[in-house]
Amino acid sequence: MPEARPLDPFRSERLVYRAVNDQPQDIAFIHSIQRDAEAQSGSSYALLRPESIKASTEFKDRIEKCLLGALICLPVTGLAEKDSETLPIGIICLKATPLSHAHHRNSDISIDIAKEYRGQGYGGEAIRWALWYGFQMAGLHRISIETFSFNEGAMKLYERLGFTCEGKHREAMWFNGRWHDDVVYGMLEDEWREEQRKAGNDV
Template sequence: MTGTTVVDGDRVSLRPVERDDAAFLQRSTTDPEIRIPLGAPKPQNLNQATEFIEKTVEDSDNICFIVEADDEAIGFVMVEIHDYGRPNLVYWFIPEYHGQGYGTEAAGFLVDYFFRTVECHGLQALTFEFNDASRGVLERLGFTKEGRQREAAFVDGSYVDVVQFGLLRREWDASRSD
């Protein structure tokens, strides 16, 4: 843990990802409760998790944070910046913290941080049709379902639909003034 908090809430905080977080991030592709909803085809070893930090966090324009609760890492949130199209919101949390509102709170902090610091018209997020929890997070944050790609991903032995959500800056602005 770095002690460097970027966003501090009542229950969760967001801090920068450090190389020491590789073992924690490795869990995202090892634990089936995280790996399958993310669509990660295989577990990573520690070297691959370190490479992820080097390429996706350090050598990119992506905005990435470790989510902590009570000074313990419980998840990962990221806005993945592309050369084209809308940036993509990505998040996952360790299973012990599922269903308790931590995801909505942490992803909401990242969305707020993003719109306050980056000039961008909107965000998108993709989820698999079977991932009710992720869809719930997005809907609670004000994202709108924009489309569906039928059987667009092969996950855990089956083709599944990918559902796209979007949030425009003006929608985010309007939600802050309510």
């Protein structure tokens, strides 16, 4: 269910969201996410291959160019006012669109959660936060998210979060000897605000 935002716009119920810093521990975390073959096969069209530190560093640079690019973190002590007091467990982005497309006011969410933290509701919480940020802070009109047809868990999660299945690109991905559909989900600003009103949130 949608939830009210805390006073700190970069916190949700259990999580803290911070920038990716140019420091070894952040690069190492991104590298660990990008090296996860199971996650990458479920979220990218790219041909699966071993991940290099150089490629992970380049991915960090792409995160910084997103409309919103943040590490999903657990607070370790206190109020997590310092980056050193957070434990990264994932990455979430609202992708940037070219300036010539900015008037359309739409974006796509991408999310990766480290393997040991999956299945605990962190992904759904982070997506709800990104929806709030996109509609309430960034003034977006439409936010989409995609998955491949073999990822039934992701499809159920997106529908539970209020996304509408808008269609699919049939047999768009070749992986592990089979073709798979690219399934597209979307949410409009008015739909999000209506859910917020039903939940009694002030938006």
